[in-house]
Amino acid sequence: MSSLFVLIDCNNFYVSCERVFAPVLRRRPVVVLSNNDGCIVARSNEAKALGIAMGMPRFKADPLLKKNNVAVLSSNYALYADMSARVMQTLATFSPAIEIYSIDEAFLEVDSRRQDVSAFGRDIRKTVLQWTGIPVSVGAATTKTMAKVAGHIAKKSPKTDGVLALTCPRHIACALERTDIADVWGIGRKLSAAFKRLGITTAAQLAKTDPQWIQRTFSITVAKTVLELQGCACIELDDTPEPNKSFTVSRSFGRPIEQKDSLVEALSLFTARAAEKLRAQQQCAAVLTAFAMSSRFDKQNAYYNTASRIFDPAEDSSRVFMAAIAAMGERLFRPGVAFKKAGVILNRLTPKHHGRLDLFTDPAQVARDERLMRALDAVNRTGNHVFFAAEGIDKPWQTRFDHRSAAYTTRWDEIPVVF
DNA sequence: TCTGGGGTCCTAGGACCC
DNA sequence: TCTGGGGTCCTAGGACCC
Numbered sequence: 001m002s003s004l005f006v007l008i009d010c011n012n013f014y015v016s017c018e019r020v021f022a023p024v025l026r027r028r029p030v031v032v033l034s035n036n037d038g039c040i041v042a043r044s045n046e047a048k049a050l051g052i053a054m055g056m057p058r059f060k061a062d063p064l065l066k067k068n069n070v071a072v073l074s075s076n077y078a079l080y081a082d083m084s085a086r087v088m089q090t091l092a093t094f095s096p097a098i099e100i101y102s103i104d105e106a107f108l109e110v111d112s113r114r115q116d117v118s119a120f121g122r123d124i125r126k127t128v129l130q131w132t133g134i135p136v137s138v139g140a141a142t143t144k145t146m147a148k149v150a151g152h153i154a155k156k157s158p159k160t161d162g163v164l165a166l167t168c169p170r171h172i173a174c175a176l177e178r179t180d181i182a183d184v185w186g187i188g189r190k191l192s193a194a195f196k197r198l199g200i201t202t203a204a205q206l207a208k209t210d211p212q213w214i215q216r217t218f219s220i221t222v223a224k225t226v227l228e229l230q231g232c233a234c235i236e237l238d239d240t241p242e243p244n245k246s247f248t249v250s251r252s253f254g255r256p257i258e259q260k261d262s263l264v265e266a267l268s269l270f271t272a273r274a275a276e277k278l279r280a281q282q283q284c285a286a287v288l289t290a291f292a293m294s295s296r297f298d299k300q301n302a303y304y305n306t307a308s309r310i311f312d313p314a315e316d317s318s319r320v321f322m323a324a325i326a327a328m329g330e331r332l333f334r335p336g337v338a339f340k341k342a343g344v345i346l347n348r349l350t351p352k353h354h355g356r357l358d359l360f361t362d363p364a365q366v367a368r369d370e371r372l373m374r375a376l377d378a379v380n381r382t383g384n385h386v387f388f389a390a391e392g393i394d395k396p397w398q399t400r401f402d403h404r405s406a407a408y409t410t411r412w413d414e415i416p417v418v419f
Numbered sequence: 420t421c422t423g424g425g426g427t428c429c430t431a432g433g434a435c436c437c
Numbered sequence: 438t439c440t441g442g443g444g445t446c447c448t449a450g451g452a453c454c455c
Contacts (some may be wrong), residue, residue, distance in 0.1 A: 034423035041423070057422040075423090102455045188453050219429060221453080248425055297422060343424090399423095 004112040006140045007147040013104035014042035017083045020133035021408040029070045074401035082409045086132045109237045121163035140165040145228035148185040179203035186225040249274040250343020253397035264329035265392030270344045271325045275318040284314035286348035292332040295340040303337045317369040
């Protein structure tokens with residue numbers, strides 16, 4: 001069967017989530033901030049029109065935000081994750097072949113002999129809006145990269161009404177012509193600059209290059225992008241994702257910390273969160289890495305350091321990781337450094353095998369740990385957080401969220417009330 | 420004063436081995 | 438000039454994505 005890829009992309013996703021539960025925001029420009037209220041990570045169309053850039057630091061955008069009475073919100077990931085699940089469940093009713101590509105994007109794969117792909121796209125768009133309140137754009141084509149091109153145009157061009165199927169050669173050529181090379185999926189900042197130096201500035205020009213030459217000059221990844229633009233599908237639908245190869249938990253601090261205890265507490269909390277993710281996927285980790293750093297914008301006082309611990313056999317117990325992270329925190333700490341960010345990474349992951357033991361570990365201790373971790377995870381799933389004392393109580397370094405909306409969909413006490 | 424977080428893949432180069 | 442050649446494994450760094 002030859003197939004067609006359909007990309008569904010939520011418009012201004014975080015802003016749209018907020019607007020579902022706060023309709024007054026629909027008539028105002030809106031932005032959503034990153035963790036720590038640091039950067040702008042989502043903008044309504046009105047905010048985009050004001051010239052507010054993606055990733056712009058909040059303090060630099062402040063004059064524009066104030067002048068135009070822009071609604072400013074901290075990010076509310078519990079809300080976005082829940083809304084994302086609703087959108088994905090809706091999309092799954094349209095095709096069993098679905099790849100959830102990110103929090104706000106999914107690919108469907110359908111038979112290319114299907115009648116009227118555009119009508120199919122319009123149906124998806126209408127249904128998702130009805131069932132979830134989230135507006136989406138839909139792009140369809142014979143490769144994923146071309147579906148992204150189509151989706152990009154569908155989002156930007158009012159003529160398309162949010163849906164574009166690129167199936168006829170004339171339309172494909174036209175779409176490639178009007179797509180800047182920097183907007184091609186897989187071509188980022190460095191590559192688009194390199195191509196522009198070579199005089200290649202549009203997707204149409206990139207599609208005319210020789211994939212073998214591209215592979216020699218750049219990489220196999222870029223060569224695949226070219227083939228995909230030429231209509232040759234190289235990137236399959238990934239509807240059965242592999243388990244993670246690493247888990248990271250890192251945060252910028254609400255204010256710099258200079259106390260060793262605070263650094264160790266923060267690292268302990270990150271370790272507990274990372275270990276939860278690990279166990280949720282039934283994996284064990286052989287390497288725990290921690291890092292701590294000063295502000296990356298203060299070049300005069302730059303400090304960055306990492307420490308690693310190997311676990312043999314691989315481990316999944318928070319208790320064991322926590323014991324290790326305390327010593328690693330000690331090593332990372334330097335008196336006089338203003339720490340602005342830290343994190344932990346679990347690496348070299350393997351599936352958990354029950355009952356396989358090392359000669360030197362005490363089976364009774366392992367069994368006790370197992371029971372403790374199961375109980376801990378069960379309790380924390382309900383939202384009541386039980387934690388290790390090492391994670392600290394005061395948390396002077398805690399991430400700031402000064403403009404957070406309520407957890408409308410995930411907490412009973414924050415469900416919106418309609419009068 | 421104030422600048423996010425979490426992933427994956429590819430490649431080059433070093434270490435090591437026969 | 439040139440100092441053997443070639444395979445494999447691992448890691449760090451860089452690129453990309455959202």
